Amino acid sequence: MHVDMILAPVSEQNSMSTQQTIKGRFAPSPSGRMHLGNVFTALISWMSVRSRGGKWLLRIEDLDPQRSKMEYARMIEDDLSWLGLDWDEGGLDDLGPAGPYSQSRRGHIYEKALARLEATGMTYPCYCTRADIMATQAPHESDGRIVYHGICRPAPVPPFDNKPSGNYRATRLYVPSECITFDDRTYGRQSVNLAEHCGDFVLRRADGAWAYQLAVVLDDALMGVTEVVRGCDLLLSSAQQIYLYNLLGYDPPQFAHLPLICNLDGQRLSKRDQSMSMAELRKHHSAEEIVGLIGYLANILPEPAPISATQLAAAFDWDKVPAVKSLAYDI
Ligand code: GLU
Numbered sequence: 001m002h003v004d005m006i007l008a009p010v011s012e013q014n015s016m017s018t019q020q021t022i023k024g025r026f027a028p029s030p031s032g033r034m035h036l037g038n039v040f041t042a043l044i045s046w047m048s049v050r051s052r053g054g055k056w057l058l059r060i061e062d063l064d065p066q067r068s069k070m071e072y073a074r075m076i077e078d079d080l081s082w083l084g085l086d087w088d089e090g091g092l093d094d095l096g097p098a099g100p101y102s103q104s105r106r107g108h109i110y111e112k113a114l115a116r117l118e119a120t121g122m123t124y125p126c127y128c129t130r131a132d133i134m135a136t137q138a139p140h141e142s143d144g145r146i147v148y149h150g151i152c153r154p155a156p157v158p159p160f161d162n163k164p165s166g167n168y169r170a171t172r173l174y175v176p177s178e179c180i181t182f183d184d185r186t187y188g189r190q191s192v193n194l195a196e197h198c199g200d201f202v203l204r205r206a207d208g209a210w211a212y213q214l215a216v217v218l219d220d221a222l223m224g225v226t227e228v229v230r231g232c233d234l235l236l237s238s239a240q241q242i243y244l245y246n247l248l249g250y251d252p253p254q255f256a257h258l259p260l261i262c263n264l265d266g267q268r269l270s271k272r273d274q275s276m277s278m279a280e281l282r283k284h285h286s287a288e289e290i291v292g293l294i295g296y297l298a299n300i301l302p303e304p305a306p307i308s309a310t311q312l313a314a315a316f317d318w319d320k321v322p323a324v325k326s327l328a329y330d331i
Contacts, residue, residue, distance in 0.1 A: 021054065021055055021224065021226070022049050022052050022053070022054030022055070022226055022227065023049065023054055023055045023056070023057060023089075023223075023224050023225050023226050023227065024045045024046065024048055024049035024054060024055070024056050024057070024225070024226075024227045024228075024229060025045065025056065025057040025058070025059055025090075025220065025223070025225045025227075025228070026041065026042045026045055026046070026056070026057075026058055026059070026080070026085075026087075027058075027059045027060075027061050027216065027219075027230075028042075028060070028061060028076050029061045029062065029063075029064065029067070029068065030060055030061075030062055030068050030069055030070070030072035030073035030076060031064065031067040031068055031069070031072060031271060032072055032271030032277075033072065033075055033079075033271065033277040033278050033279050034075075034076055034079050034277070034278045035261075035269045035270070035271060035273055035276040035277050035278070036261050036269060036276045036281065036290075036293075036294075036329055037231065037260060037261035037268070037269040037276075039079070039083065039278070039290065039294065040258065040261050040294050040297065040298070041229060041230055041231060041258055042080060042083075042085055043083065043085065043291065043294050043309060043312075044229055044256075044258055044294075044298060044316075044321065045227075045229035045230075046085045046309065046313070047309070047312060047313040047316040048227060048229060048256070048316065048318065049227065050310075050313045051313045051314065051316045054226075054227075055088040055089060056085075056086070056087050056088055056089075057087060057088065057089040057090045057096070057101070057223055057225065058077070058080070058087040058089070058090040058091045058101070059090050059101050059102075059103070059219060059223070060073050060076075060090075060091075060092065060101060060102040060103065060104075061103050061212070061215075061216075062102055062103055062104045063103045063104065063209060063210055063211075063212060063215055064209065065104070065209070068104070070092075073092055073102075074092065075278070077091055077092060079278045079282075082282065082287055083287045083290065083291060083309060084287060084291070084308055084309035084310065085309055089101070089223070090223075098222055098223040098224065101223075103210070103215050103219065106215065106218075106219065107210065109218055109222065110204075110210045110214055110215055110218060113214065113218050113248060114171065114203055114204060114214065116248070117173065117203065117247065117248075118171070120247075122173060122174055122247065123171050123172060123173050123174070123203065124152060124153060124154050124171075124172055124174070124200075125152065125169040125170070125171060125172075126148075126151075126152040126169060126170045126171070126172040126200075126202070126206075127152055127169050127170075127206075128148075128151050128152055128170075145197070145198070145236060146199075147196070147197065147198065147199035148172065148199035148200045148201065149199065150199070150200060152172065153172075153174070153200055169206055170202045170204060170205050170206040171202065171203045171204045172200045172201065172202050172203065173200060173201055173202075173203050173244075174200055175194035175195055175198060175199065175200050175201065175240075175243060176194065176195060177193060177194070177195035177196070178193070178194060178195075179191045179192060179193050179194075180192050180194060180239040180242050180243055182238065182239070182242055182252070182255060184235065184238070184255050184256065184257055185254060185255065185256035185257075185318055186232075186256055186257050186258060186259075186318070186321055186323050187232065187235070187257060187323050188323070190235060190238070190239070192236060192239035194239060194240065194243055197236055197239070198236060198239065198240050201213055201240055212237075213237060213240050213241060213244060214244065216241060217241050217244040217245055217248065217250070218248070220253055221245065221248070221250035221251075225253050226253050226254060227253055227254045227256065228253045228254070228255050228256070229256045229257075229258065230257060230258065231257065231258055231259075231260050232257040232258060232259060232260060232325055233260060233268075234257065235257050238255045238257070256318070258321070259322060259324050259325055259326050259327045260325065260326045260327070261276075261297070261326070261327055261328075261329050262326045262327065262328050262329065263276065263328075263329060264328060264329070266326070266328070268326065269329070276329065286306060287308075287309075288306035288307055288308055289304075289306045291306075291307055291308065291309050291312055292304045292305050292306045292307045292312075293329075294312075295307060295312045295315075297327050297329070298320065298321050298322075299320040299321060299322050300312060300315050300316060300317065300320055301315075
Protein backbone atom coordinates (compact mmCIF):
# COMPACT_ATOMS: atom_id res chain seq x y z
CA MET A 1 0.00 0.00 0.00
CA HIS A 2 1.36 3.40 -0.90
CA VAL A 3 0.73 6.97 0.05
CA ASP A 4 -0.07 7.71 -3.57
CA MET A 5 -3.30 5.69 -3.47
CA ILE A 6 -5.42 8.79 -3.77
CA LEU A 7 -9.18 9.05 -3.86
CA ALA A 8 -10.81 11.74 -5.94
CA PRO A 9 -11.94 14.61 -3.71
CA VAL A 10 -15.62 14.70 -2.84
CA SER A 11 -17.31 17.86 -4.01
CA GLU A 12 -19.22 18.45 -0.78
CA GLN A 13 -21.77 21.21 -0.82
CA ASN A 14 -19.43 22.85 1.66
CA SER A 15 -16.38 22.75 -0.54
CA MET A 16 -15.15 26.32 -0.67
CA SER A 17 -14.50 28.35 -3.74
CA THR A 18 -12.15 30.57 -1.73
CA GLN A 19 -9.25 28.10 -1.62
CA GLN A 20 -6.76 30.86 -2.38
CA THR A 21 -7.75 33.13 0.51
CA ILE A 22 -5.30 32.95 3.41
CA LYS A 23 -7.38 31.35 6.11
CA GLY A 24 -6.28 30.41 9.60
CA ARG A 25 -8.35 28.78 12.27
CA PHE A 26 -8.64 28.20 15.97
CA ALA A 27 -10.17 24.86 16.86
CA PRO A 28 -10.61 24.59 20.62
CA SER A 29 -12.20 21.67 22.40
CA PRO A 30 -14.80 23.15 24.77
CA SER A 31 -13.79 21.01 27.73
CA GLY A 32 -12.80 23.81 30.08
CA ARG A 33 -11.89 27.47 30.28
CA MET A 34 -9.01 28.55 28.02
CA HIS A 35 -5.57 28.89 29.63
CA LEU A 36 -2.57 30.92 28.63
CA GLY A 37 -1.34 28.15 26.29
CA ASN A 38 -4.62 28.14 24.36
CA VAL A 39 -4.52 31.93 24.17
CA PHE A 40 -0.94 31.78 22.89
CA THR A 41 -2.06 29.52 20.02
CA ALA A 42 -5.14 31.58 19.25
CA LEU A 43 -3.29 34.89 19.21
CA ILE A 44 -0.38 33.67 17.05
CA SER A 45 -2.78 32.09 14.58
CA TRP A 46 -4.92 35.24 14.48
CA MET A 47 -1.90 37.54 14.02
CA SER A 48 -0.41 35.32 11.35
CA VAL A 49 -3.42 35.72 9.08
CA ARG A 50 -4.47 39.22 10.10
CA SER A 51 -0.97 40.58 9.39
CA ARG A 52 -1.41 39.33 5.80
CA GLY A 53 -5.04 40.36 5.31
CA GLY A 54 -6.30 36.78 5.76
CA LYS A 55 -9.45 35.36 7.35
CA TRP A 56 -9.80 33.62 10.69
CA LEU A 57 -12.21 30.84 11.52
CA LEU A 58 -13.41 29.49 14.86
CA ARG A 59 -14.38 25.82 14.94
CA ILE A 60 -15.78 24.12 18.02
CA GLU A 61 -14.17 20.68 18.39
CA ASP A 62 -16.83 19.05 20.54
CA LEU A 63 -16.38 15.46 19.40
CA ASP A 64 -16.16 14.15 22.93
CA PRO A 65 -19.73 14.25 24.25
CA GLN A 66 -18.65 13.55 27.85
CA ARG A 67 -16.18 16.42 28.12
CA SER A 68 -17.63 19.05 25.80
CA LYS A 69 -19.94 21.67 27.23
CA MET A 70 -21.79 24.46 25.51
CA GLU A 71 -21.03 26.84 28.38
CA TYR A 72 -17.29 26.38 27.76
CA ALA A 73 -17.78 27.11 24.07
CA ARG A 74 -19.54 30.33 25.04
CA MET A 75 -16.74 31.24 27.42
CA ILE A 76 -14.13 30.61 24.71
CA GLU A 77 -15.97 33.04 22.44
CA ASP A 78 -16.22 35.57 25.24
CA ASP A 79 -12.50 35.25 26.09
CA LEU A 80 -11.46 35.64 22.45
CA SER A 81 -13.63 38.73 22.04
CA TRP A 82 -12.30 40.18 25.29
CA LEU A 83 -8.75 39.72 23.95
CA GLY A 84 -9.72 41.52 20.73
CA LEU A 85 -9.59 38.42 18.50
CA ASP A 86 -12.43 38.45 15.98
CA TRP A 87 -13.41 35.69 13.57
CA ASP A 88 -14.92 35.92 10.09
CA GLU A 89 -16.36 32.46 10.03
CA GLY A 90 -17.65 29.82 12.41
CA GLY A 91 -18.34 30.02 16.10
CA LEU A 92 -21.60 29.12 17.80
CA ASP A 93 -23.52 31.34 15.36
CA ASP A 94 -22.26 29.25 12.42
CA LEU A 95 -21.17 32.34 10.56
CA GLY A 96 -20.23 31.56 6.94
CA PRO A 97 -20.89 29.05 4.15
CA ALA A 98 -19.02 25.94 5.36
CA GLY A 99 -21.04 25.19 8.48
CA PRO A 100 -22.02 23.70 10.72
CA TYR A 101 -18.88 24.77 12.56
CA SER A 102 -19.29 22.47 15.57
CA GLN A 103 -17.89 18.99 14.97
CA SER A 104 -20.76 17.34 16.85
CA ARG A 105 -23.02 18.41 13.98
CA ARG A 106 -20.76 17.25 11.14
CA GLY A 107 -21.16 13.49 11.50
CA HIS A 108 -22.83 13.17 8.08
CA ILE A 109 -19.67 14.56 6.44
CA TYR A 110 -17.33 12.22 8.33
CA GLU A 111 -19.64 9.30 7.55
CA LYS A 112 -19.33 9.81 3.79
CA ALA A 113 -15.57 10.15 3.90
CA LEU A 114 -15.21 7.04 6.03
CA ALA A 115 -17.36 5.11 3.56
CA ARG A 116 -15.01 6.19 0.76
CA LEU A 117 -11.97 5.02 2.68
CA GLU A 118 -13.66 1.75 3.64
CA ALA A 119 -14.54 1.11 0.01
CA THR A 120 -10.85 1.16 -0.93
CA GLY A 121 -9.99 -1.56 1.58
CA MET A 122 -7.69 0.83 3.43
CA THR A 123 -9.45 0.28 6.74
CA TYR A 124 -10.20 -2.68 8.98
CA PRO A 125 -12.31 -3.36 12.03
CA CYS A 126 -10.48 -3.40 15.33
CA TYR A 127 -11.85 -5.14 18.40
CA CYS A 128 -8.97 -4.32 20.73
CA THR A 129 -9.62 -2.74 24.08
CA ARG A 130 -7.33 -0.07 25.42
CA ALA A 131 -5.81 -2.69 27.72
CA ASP A 132 -5.01 -4.96 24.74
CA ILE A 133 -3.27 -2.08 23.00
CA MET A 134 -1.30 -1.00 26.06
CA ALA A 135 -0.06 -4.57 26.49
CA THR A 136 1.70 -4.33 23.11
CA GLN A 137 3.60 -1.15 23.98
CA ALA A 138 7.34 -1.15 24.35
CA PRO A 139 8.35 1.13 27.25
CA HIS A 140 10.04 3.99 25.42
CA GLU A 141 8.10 4.04 22.25
CA SER A 142 7.09 7.31 20.65
CA ASP A 143 7.06 9.69 23.61
CA GLY A 144 4.12 8.00 25.31
CA ARG A 145 2.04 7.94 22.15
CA ILE A 146 0.22 4.66 21.61
CA VAL A 147 1.51 2.98 18.46
CA TYR A 148 -0.87 0.26 17.38
CA HIS A 149 0.88 -3.00 16.59
CA GLY A 150 -1.95 -4.61 14.81
CA ILE A 151 -3.55 -7.44 16.76
CA CYS A 152 -6.55 -6.91 14.48
CA ARG A 153 -4.54 -5.94 11.38
CA PRO A 154 -5.48 -8.50 8.76
CA ALA A 155 -2.61 -10.10 6.90
CA PRO A 156 -1.96 -9.96 4.06
CA VAL A 157 -3.25 -6.40 3.62
CA PRO A 158 -6.28 -5.95 1.65
CA PRO A 159 -8.35 -7.80 0.74
CA PHE A 160 -8.91 -9.51 4.05
CA ASP A 161 -11.45 -11.81 5.57
CA ASN A 162 -10.44 -12.48 9.14
CA LYS A 163 -13.07 -10.31 10.82
CA PRO A 164 -13.81 -11.58 14.31
CA SER A 165 -17.49 -11.98 15.10
CA GLY A 166 -19.35 -9.35 17.06
CA ASN A 167 -20.16 -5.80 16.12
CA TYR A 168 -18.51 -3.68 18.78
CA ARG A 169 -15.55 -2.40 16.88
CA ALA A 170 -13.49 0.62 15.92
CA THR A 171 -12.43 1.40 12.35
CA ARG A 172 -8.70 1.60 11.87
CA LEU A 173 -6.72 2.88 8.88
CA TYR A 174 -3.73 0.98 7.55
CA VAL A 175 -0.60 3.08 7.45
CA PRO A 176 2.38 2.12 5.32
CA SER A 177 5.97 2.00 6.47
CA GLU A 178 6.71 5.20 4.60
CA CYS A 179 7.90 8.63 5.60
CA ILE A 180 5.66 11.64 5.44
CA THR A 181 7.77 14.75 4.98
CA PHE A 182 6.57 18.30 5.47
CA ASP A 183 7.97 21.73 6.24
CA ASP A 184 6.75 23.11 9.50
CA ARG A 185 6.88 26.88 9.63
CA THR A 186 8.42 26.90 13.11
CA TYR A 187 10.43 23.68 13.34
CA GLY A 188 11.44 23.23 9.70
CA ARG A 189 11.51 19.96 7.80
CA GLN A 190 9.84 17.02 9.52
CA SER A 191 10.02 13.43 8.38
CA VAL A 192 7.82 10.90 10.13
CA ASN A 193 7.63 7.19 9.46
CA LEU A 194 3.94 6.53 9.96
CA ALA A 195 4.16 2.84 10.78
CA GLU A 196 6.97 3.37 13.26
CA HIS A 197 5.73 6.50 15.03
CA CYS A 198 1.97 6.44 14.67
CA GLY A 199 0.81 2.95 13.70
CA ASP A 200 -2.54 2.14 12.13
CA PHE A 201 -4.87 4.73 13.59
CA VAL A 202 -8.52 4.89 14.52
CA LEU A 203 -10.96 6.82 12.33
CA ARG A 204 -14.07 5.96 14.28
CA ARG A 205 -14.14 4.64 17.80
CA ALA A 206 -15.99 1.51 18.87
CA ASP A 207 -18.57 3.70 20.65
CA GLY A 208 -19.28 5.48 17.36
CA ALA A 209 -17.42 8.70 18.24
CA TRP A 210 -15.44 10.22 15.37
CA ALA A 211 -11.71 10.34 15.79
CA TYR A 212 -10.01 13.72 15.84
CA GLN A 213 -7.65 12.86 12.94
CA LEU A 214 -10.43 12.23 10.45
CA ALA A 215 -12.66 15.09 11.59
CA VAL A 216 -9.91 17.70 11.62
CA VAL A 217 -8.71 16.85 8.12
CA LEU A 218 -12.18 16.96 6.61
CA ASP A 219 -13.06 20.16 8.43
CA ASP A 220 -9.88 22.02 7.55
CA ALA A 221 -10.11 20.86 3.93
CA LEU A 222 -13.80 21.65 3.44
CA MET A 223 -13.60 24.95 5.32
CA GLY A 224 -10.77 26.13 3.04
CA VAL A 225 -8.18 26.45 5.82
CA THR A 226 -4.74 27.22 4.38
CA GLU A 227 -2.78 27.49 7.62
CA VAL A 228 -2.96 25.31 10.72
CA VAL A 229 -1.33 26.79 13.84
CA ARG A 230 -1.33 24.70 17.03
CA GLY A 231 0.81 23.28 19.81
CA CYS A 232 3.85 21.15 18.97
CA ASP A 233 2.28 18.20 20.78
CA LEU A 234 0.39 17.70 17.49
CA LEU A 235 3.47 17.53 15.22
CA LEU A 236 3.17 13.77 14.76
CA SER A 237 -0.55 14.13 14.17
CA SER A 238 0.23 16.39 11.23
CA ALA A 239 1.97 13.48 9.50
CA GLN A 240 -1.11 11.31 10.04
CA GLN A 241 -3.28 14.12 8.76
CA ILE A 242 -1.16 14.68 5.64
CA TYR A 243 -1.54 10.97 4.91
CA LEU A 244 -5.31 11.38 5.16
CA TYR A 245 -5.28 14.54 3.01
CA ASN A 246 -3.46 12.53 0.35
CA LEU A 247 -5.84 9.58 0.55
CA LEU A 248 -8.90 11.82 0.37
CA GLY A 249 -7.48 13.92 -2.47
CA TYR A 250 -7.15 17.27 -0.71
CA ASP A 251 -4.16 19.61 -0.55
CA PRO A 252 -2.73 19.82 2.96
CA PRO A 253 -2.48 23.29 4.53
CA GLN A 254 0.74 24.90 5.75
CA PHE A 255 1.48 23.64 9.27
CA ALA A 256 2.98 25.85 11.95
CA HIS A 257 3.43 24.31 15.37
CA LEU A 258 4.14 26.28 18.50
CA PRO A 259 6.03 25.79 21.74
CA LEU A 260 3.86 24.63 24.63
CA ILE A 261 3.51 27.06 27.50
CA CYS A 262 4.66 25.50 30.77
CA ASN A 263 4.20 26.54 34.36
CA LEU A 264 7.18 27.42 36.52
CA ASP A 265 7.59 23.72 37.43
CA GLY A 266 8.15 23.00 33.75
CA GLN A 267 4.83 21.22 33.34
CA ARG A 268 2.69 21.85 30.33
CA LEU A 269 -0.41 23.90 31.17
CA SER A 270 -3.66 22.02 31.29
CA LYS A 271 -7.23 23.08 31.78
CA ARG A 272 -6.82 22.02 35.41
CA ASP A 273 -4.23 24.76 36.09
CA GLN A 274 -6.68 27.21 37.58
CA SER A 275 -4.16 30.01 38.05
CA MET A 276 -3.49 30.15 34.30
CA SER A 277 -7.11 29.93 33.31
CA MET A 278 -8.71 32.94 31.70
CA ALA A 279 -11.07 33.14 34.67
CA GLU A 280 -8.10 34.03 36.91
CA LEU A 281 -6.06 35.92 34.33
CA ARG A 282 -8.98 38.23 33.59
CA LYS A 283 -9.35 39.05 37.28
CA HIS A 284 -5.81 40.35 37.57
CA HIS A 285 -4.79 41.53 34.11
CA SER A 286 -6.08 43.61 31.24
CA ALA A 287 -6.39 42.11 27.75
CA GLU A 288 -3.47 44.32 26.66
CA GLU A 289 -1.28 42.90 29.42
CA ILE A 290 -1.99 39.33 28.39
CA VAL A 291 -1.43 40.12 24.71
CA GLY A 292 1.83 41.87 25.68
CA LEU A 293 2.98 38.83 27.64
CA ILE A 294 2.33 36.60 24.65
CA GLY A 295 4.13 39.08 22.39
CA TYR A 296 7.09 38.75 24.73
CA LEU A 297 6.93 34.93 24.90
CA ALA A 298 6.73 34.85 21.10
CA ASN A 299 9.84 37.01 20.94
CA ILE A 300 8.03 39.83 19.16
CA LEU A 301 8.34 42.29 22.04
CA PRO A 302 11.55 42.86 24.03
CA GLU A 303 9.50 43.01 27.23
CA PRO A 304 5.92 42.13 28.26
CA ALA A 305 4.49 45.64 27.77
CA PRO A 306 0.70 46.09 27.35
CA ILE A 307 -0.39 46.26 23.71
CA SER A 308 -3.55 45.55 21.71
CA ALA A 309 -3.83 42.46 19.52
CA THR A 310 -4.12 44.65 16.42
CA GLN A 311 -0.96 46.59 17.29
CA LEU A 312 0.96 43.40 18.02
CA ALA A 313 -0.20 41.88 14.72
CA ALA A 314 1.47 44.77 12.90
CA ALA A 315 4.82 43.67 14.37
CA PHE A 316 4.21 39.92 13.97
CA ASP A 317 6.99 37.95 12.32
CA TRP A 318 7.09 34.14 12.10
CA ASP A 319 10.88 34.19 11.97
CA LYS A 320 10.95 35.50 15.52
CA VAL A 321 8.79 32.76 17.04
CA PRO A 322 11.23 30.58 19.02
CA ALA A 323 11.67 27.08 17.60
CA VAL A 324 11.77 25.45 21.03
CA LYS A 325 9.32 22.86 22.35
CA SER A 326 8.30 24.72 25.51
CA LEU A 327 8.27 28.20 27.00
CA ALA A 328 7.99 28.97 30.69
CA TYR A 329 5.21 31.31 31.59
CA ASP A 330 5.96 34.26 33.85
CA ILE A 331 3.14 36.65 34.65
N1 GLU B 1 -9.17 20.62 19.39
C1 GLU B 1 -7.77 20.53 19.65
C2 GLU B 1 -7.47 21.09 21.03
O1 GLU B 1 -8.24 21.87 21.56
C3 GLU B 1 -6.93 21.32 18.65
C4 GLU B 1 -6.71 20.56 17.44
C5 GLU B 1 -6.06 21.33 16.30
O2 GLU B 1 -5.78 22.53 16.40
O3 GLU B 1 -5.86 20.69 15.27
O4 GLU B 1 -6.46 20.74 21.59
